[in-house]
Amino acid sequence: MTEEEPAGQAEVIELPAASSATDMALDELELVYAFIYARVGNRADAEDLTQQVAMKAIPRLRPGAPASAIRGYLFATARSVLGAFWSTRLGLSEAELHDDLAMVTPEGPAPEEGTETVQLILAQLSDNYRRVLELRFLHGYSLKEVAAEMKSTVGAIKVMQLRALRAAAKVRLEE
Amino acid sequence: MNGKPEDRLERIVNDLLHGRRLKLRGGDAEEKEAITTAARLAGARQAPQRMHPAFRKRLAATLAQTPQEGWLTRRAALVAGLGLAAGAAGGTLVGRAVHPETARAGGEPINPVHGRWVDVAAMADLAEGQGQHVVAGSVSAFVFRRGDAVTAVSAICSHLPCELWWDGRNANLACPCHPATFESDGHPSVGYSLPALNTVHVRVTDAGRVEVLGTE
Numbered sequence: 001m002t003e004e005e006p007a008g009q010a011e012v013i014e015l016p017a018a019s020s021a022t023d024m025a026l027d028e029l030e031l032v033y034a035f036i037y038a039r040v041g042n043r044a045d046a047e048d049l050t051q052q053v054a055m056k057a058i059p060r061l062r063p064g065a066p067a068s069a070i071r072g073y074l075f076a077t078a079r080s081v082l083g084a085f086w087s088t089r090l091g092l093s094e095a096e097l098h099d100d101l102a103m104v105t106p107e108g109p110a111p112e113e114g115t116e117t118v119q120l121i122l123a124q125l126s127d128n129y130r131r132v133l134e135l136r137f138l139h140g141y142s143l144k145e146v147a148a149e150m151k152s153t154v155g156a157i158k159v160m161q162l163r164a165l166r167a168a169a170k171v172r173l174e175e
Numbered sequence: 176m177n178g179k180p181e182d183r184l185e186r187i188v189n190d191l192l193h194g195r196r197l198k199l200r201g202g203d204a205e206e207k208e209a210i211t212t213a214a215r216l217a218g219a220r221q222a223p224q225r226m227h228p229a230f231r232k233r234l235a236a237t238l239a240q241t242p243q244e245g246w247l248t249r250r251a252a253l254v255a256g257l258g259l260a261a262g263a264a265g266g267t268l269v270g271r272a273v274h275p276e277t278a279r280a281g282g283e284p285i286n287p288v289h290g291r292w293v294d295v296a297a298m299a300d301l302a303e304g305q306g307q308h309v310v311a312g313s314v315s316a317f318v319f320r321r322g323d324a325v326t327a328v329s330a331i332c333s334h335l336p337c338e339l340w341w342d343g344r345n346a347n348l349a350c351p352c353h354p355a356t357f358e359s360d361g362h363p364s365v366g367y368s369l370p371a372l373n374t375v376h377v378r379v380t381d382a383g384r385v386e387v388l389g390t391e
Contacts, residue, residue, distance in 0.1 A: 026235055030226055037224040041217030044196040047230045051237065058238055088349070088356075089199045090207040118219035121212075137216035140192060143185065161188065162181040162209060168216070169208035 025058055028071050032078045038117075039082060049085055053078045121171045129164035136161060180206055184213070191217035282361055282371035285329060285388075287314060290376075292386040298379055301325070306341035306348060306359060311389020316375040317341060317348060318385060319359045325385055327375035328361035334369050348372070 032053050037046040057077040118138075122130045128150070135141040135149055147157045178186075184206055190198060191213060203210060218224075226234070293311035301307050301320035308330060309316055315330040315338060330339050332350040339348040339357065347356040347364055356364040361372035376388035 026231065026238065029234065030231075033226045034224050038218040039211075039215060040197060041191045041214035041220075042194055042196055043224075043227065044194075046224070047226070050226070050230075051234060054234055054238060086207075086211065089197065090204045090210065115219045118216055121215075133216060136188065137192070137213075137220055140220065158181040158185050162184050162206070165184065165209035165212050165216075166206075169212040 025054070025070050025074070028074050029054055031071065032074050035075065035078055036082060040085070045085070049078075049081050052081045056081065121168050124171045125164060125167055128160060129167050132157060132160050133164050133168065184209055188213050188217075192220075282374060284374045284376060285314060286376075287312070287388060287390045290388045290390060292378065293389040294384050295387050296385045298325070298383040298385055301385065304346070304359070305343060308341065309385075309387055311375075311387040312391055314375060314387060314389035316377075316387055316389075317359075318375075318377055318387065323379075325377050325379055326360070327377035327387055328357070328359070329373040329375055331372075333357075333363075333372050339372075 029050060033046055033050045036049045036053075037043070040046055040049065053074060057074050060073070122133060125133070131150060132146055135146045136143075141149065143154050143157055143161075146161075147154045150157065152160075183200075183203060187197065187199070187203070187210055190196070197210075197214065199210070291312075293314075295309035295311055295318065296307060298320065301318065303320060303322075306317040306319055309318055309327075316327045317330050317339070318325055318327040328348070330348075331337070332339055332355060334350070334355060337350050339350055342349045342356070345356070347358055349356045355369055357369075357372050358364060361374060363369040363371065378386050380386060
């Protein structure tokens with residue numbers, strides 16, 4: 001990742017002094033964790049990446065930095081860390097990840113954007129594609145259960161799941 | 176890669192729905208868009224997520240030990256969209272502020288119990304600066320030749336217990352289990368706050384053979 005900049009050119013901002021930047025950051029990292037979890041879909045990777053965000057960002061924050069500053073910087077770092085994650089795992093460039101990394105720094109403590117975004121994506125799919133993904137991902141059905149529900153075979157559902165995910169990946173939501 | 180696309184994707188989906196880490200293999204990149212979408216859908220299932228208490232506690236402990244550089248660069252502030260007024264700037268110039276310390280301890284040599292020197296390669300077979308994976312009994316390592324000198328580091332990631340691989344294109348050791356890479360000297364690449372890899376004892380015999388201190 002390339003968030004660093006050439007040494008020696010950095011003009012720095014001294015943020016107002018106070019006492020508990022780390023404590024505040026820990027609460028802010030809850031939001032970062034939710035943000036990351038919504039994109040990697042599993043706890044182990046979300047924890048790993050959240051820790052990376054913390055280790056990269058926290059040393060650069062001055063004690064007493066305002067919450068908005070901490071949050072903004074943590075999320076910028078989260079975007080960078082997620083980019084590295086997918087880049088390493090799948091060879092995806094950040095440009096390809098634009099939608100996945102697009103983010104609005106949350107103002108509240110309980111970001112629902114992951115769920116809402118998914119609902120918007122599902123709403124644009126055909127009935128069968130939407131149904132298979134809803135049953136599988138949102139209701140946790142096994143392939144066999146989905147096949148029974150949709151009166152099909154496991155093999156056919158497996159193919160439909162692949163096609164539905166490909167179709168979902170092509171959905172572009174308006175900003 | 177083996178298997179039909181729908182089977183490979185199903186394996187990934189199944190892992191995700193069981194809360195398991197994303198394990199991707201060669202060939203999975205062909206379905207990269209479907210995979211990232213699957214991860215988002217899996218993430219939405221129980222959203223919003225909060226940290227597990229044990230992880231939060233561990234993170235707090237980590238943060239408490241993290242040395243603070245104490246500065247936020249103007250660029251970083253702008254990247255974060257803070258819009259801080261120029262007049263609020265302390266005006267201090269600190270060059271190092273942009274580069275976090277990434278290396279945390281580690282790097283200790285592996286001293287196998289009842290260790291023995293194991294012949295692993297001919298000096299002439301080692302390409303200059305390229306990592307060569309070798310196994311000396313139960314010690315798995317990467318050896319590097321630079322001129323007449325040979326060094327070796329453990330092939331096991333210092334974070335997750337996964338075997339590293341040599342990424343020749345980027346000239347570093349990469350972990351398949353998470354996005355971490357290490358330089359040939361065992362130190363983590365810039366941006367990763369991980370302990371350095373353990374070093375491995377290595378020597379070159381008069382006959383030009385490379386030996387690693389391993390086990391039976």
